[in-house]
Amino acid sequence: MATSSISGLASGLDTASIIDQLMQLEAVPQNRLKSQQTTQKSVVSALQSLNTDVSLLSSRAESLAKPSAWQTLKGTSSTSDVTVTAGSAAQPASFAVTVDRLALAHQLGFNDAAPLTGSAVVTGSSVHLTTHDGIVHDLATGDGSLQSLVAAINGSTADTGVTATALRVADGSYRLLTQSTKTGATSDFTLTNADGSALLGGAAVRAGQDAQVSLGLGITATSSTNTFTELAPGISLTLSGDATPGRTSTITVAQDSSSVRATVKALVDQLNGVLGSIDSQSASATSTTAAGPLSGDPTVRSLRGALADTVFGGDNTSMASLGIQTDRFGKLVFGGDAFDKAYAADPAGTAAKFTTSASASANGFAARVAAVAKSASDGTTGTITAAITGRKTTIDRLSDDIAAWDDRLALRRTSLQQTYTALETALSNLQSQGNWLAGQLAHLPTSS
Template structure:
C-alpha cells in the first residue's frame, strides 16, 4: 500500500525526488533481469522461427525421398479425346492403335407410349442381368411413374436405371439403361410372369470397347479405360473419340519437374544455412552479434545439414551436380544432374530416396532425418532448446515480479523515513520558535 509523505515542508529538501533517485539505484538489479528476459525472448523467437523453417525443410525433403516422386515418365497421345495415365512399373515405350468400338451401356427403349398415370405393368416386374439372376421389383400400382420410381429405387441392387421420356403431350415412353458399360451390362425387363412390358423393347446392346494394336493384337475393356494396357500404362477413350480413330502413344521420361524439385530443396537448405549463419554470427568491430551467437543447437544443426551431402563418407553427390562451396553452402548443377539422371534414372533416384536401412538413405532422406531429429515434438534438439529458454523466461518473470513487491516495500520504507524526518524537523522548529519567544519575553535589566 502506498504511504503518504511530506516533501520538504520542514527541511526544504525535495524528498520526493531524493526517494525517486534512491529507487532508481534500488531498481538496477530488476532492470538487469528485464534486459536478460528480453534477450531470452529474442532467442526464443529466433529458435521458434528456426524450428518452423526446419520443419518445412523436412516436409519437402520427405517428398523428394519418396520413390513415387521419381516416377517421371509421362504419357502423351495423338487423337481426339485419348488420354494416357502412367503409374509405377511403367517403362519408356511407344505404340499406336486404332479404335474399333467404344464401350456403351445396355439400353431398352419400350415401344408403347403411355401417360404417367396409366397402368403399364403387373404389380411386380423382373430384371434379369447377364449373370442370369432375376430380381423381383415391386412396381406399386403398376403406373408408368410408379414403375420408373421402383426401378430407380432398386438401382443399387440391379444396376439398372429408368426414365420416362416425353414423346408428345401427355405421352411418354419408358427407357431403361444399365449403369455400367460393356457386354456384361446386358439385362432384360419384363412383367413378373415373364410377359413383355409396353409392347416389347428395342435393344441397344452393351458392348466392350475394343482397340487394335496391329499384328493381330486386339484389346478389349468393359469401360473406355484400358487399365495397364502396357505395364503401368493405362489408356482412356473420351466421349469425343470416334470409331476408326488412330492414336500414337508415347511414354517418355521428363526430368524437368524432378530437376526443379532437387533445385528447390537445395535452395531451401541454403536459405536455412544463411539464416543460421546470420543469427549465430559473432560480434565484430562493425557488426553486433547475432541473436543466437554462441548457441550450440543452431550451429550443430548447420553442421549436420551440410554433412548430409557426404552420406556415410564413402559416397558423394558431386557426380549428380550437388556439392559444397568454400562458403559452406551447397551448389547445384542442373545440367550435370539431368545427364546423370538420363543415363541411370533408378541409380540417381536411389541417391535421393529412402533406403532399406538408414545407412542406405539417399541425400533427401538424410536431410529429412536431420531436420526431423531437430524438430521432433518431444525430444528434438530445437524443441529442447525452446523448452529450456521458456523455463528461463518463466523464472525471470517471477524474479521480476518479486522485485516489484520488494521495490514497493522499499519505497514505502523510504517515504516513512523521510516523513518522520520532516515531522521531527518540524517539531524542532516549533520548539525553537517557542524558546525564542520565551527568551524574548524575559525582562531586561540595565
C-alpha cells in the same frame, strides 16, 4: 503493513520524487535481469522459428530419400482418344493401340407413347425387371401411370442398376427410356409387365457392349468400361467418350525427369532458405546493424556447417556432376540441365546419389540432409530442441530472480518512505517547538 509518506510538509522537499529516484538506482540490478530475460526470449523465438524450418526441411528430404520418389515413369499418348496412367509397377514400354469400340450401357427404348399421369400403362400393379444375373425384381407401380413407373424404377436403382427417364415426344405425350448404370456386355436387363407381357408395346434394344482395343498381331483386349486397368503391369488406359473407332494411338511409357527435377530443386531451395535464415539470425553486429539474436550460438553455427557439408558424400565426392554445387556465399546452386543429363544417362545411379542406402556412410544427398535436419529438430533429442529447453530454463530462473527483486524493492521503498516520513515528522516537531519558544519570548517583560 501500508506506510504513508508525508512529502515535504516540513522540509519543503519533494520527498516522493527523491524516493522514486533512489528506487530507480536500487532497481538497476533488476533491470539488468529483465534485459537478460528479454534477450533470452528473443533467442528462444528465433530458435523455435528455425526449428520449424529445419523440421520441414527434414520432412521434404526424407520424402526425396525414398526410392519410391524416383519412380518417375510417365505415360503419354499420341492422341486425345487414349490417356495413360503409369503406376509403380510399370516398366518402360511403347506400343500401338487401335480403338475398336467403346463400352456401352444397355438401353431399352419403349415403343408406345403415353401421358405422364391419368392413364395406366402397366398391366396389373407391378412390373418385372430382370437383370443379367437372372434375378427378377418385382417393382410396385402404384397407380400404373408412366410417372409412377419411372419413380418405381428409379427408386430401386441401388438394387437393379437401372434408371428410367420419360422423354417428351409431343405435347402431353412421353416415351420411356431405361438404361443400365454400368457399361459392358453383362449390363443387359429386361422390363415387362408382371405377367410377362410386353410393356408399352415392347422396346427397341441397344445392347450393352464391352470396350475393345487392338494391340497388333491379332492381340485384342476387352473391358466392361472404357478403362483398361493393368493392360500391362502398372499401365492402365482410358478411352475418351468421343474416341474414334479405327484410330490408332501410340502409347509410350518412359522416364520423366521433369517431376523429380522439380522436387530436387525444391529441396535445394528449401535448404538455401534455412541457410539464409541462419546467416541473418546469427549475423554479427556492424557499425550500422545490430547483431542477430543467434549471433555466436554454437548450436546454430554447427548446424549451418553440417547442412552445407551434405553436398559431399561419405567418400568425399561432390554432387557437382548432378548439378548441385556450393557457391562462394556458402549457398547451394542447382543446375537443371546437368541433372537432366545425368538422370537420362543413368536413372538408377542418379537416384542412388540421393536416396537412403543400407550403410549411413553411403547415403545420398537427400538422405544426408534428412539426417542432419532430423538430428537438429527432433522433438526429444534434437540439438535445437535442447538449446530451446536450456534457454527456457534460464528464462524461468530469471523470472524467479526478478520476482525476488520485486519483493526486495518493495521493502526498500517502504523503508525509504518510513525514513523520510520520520524526517518530516521530526522537522515538524522542531518547527512547532521553535514557534512555541518564539511565542513565549515575545511575551516576556521588557526592561526600560
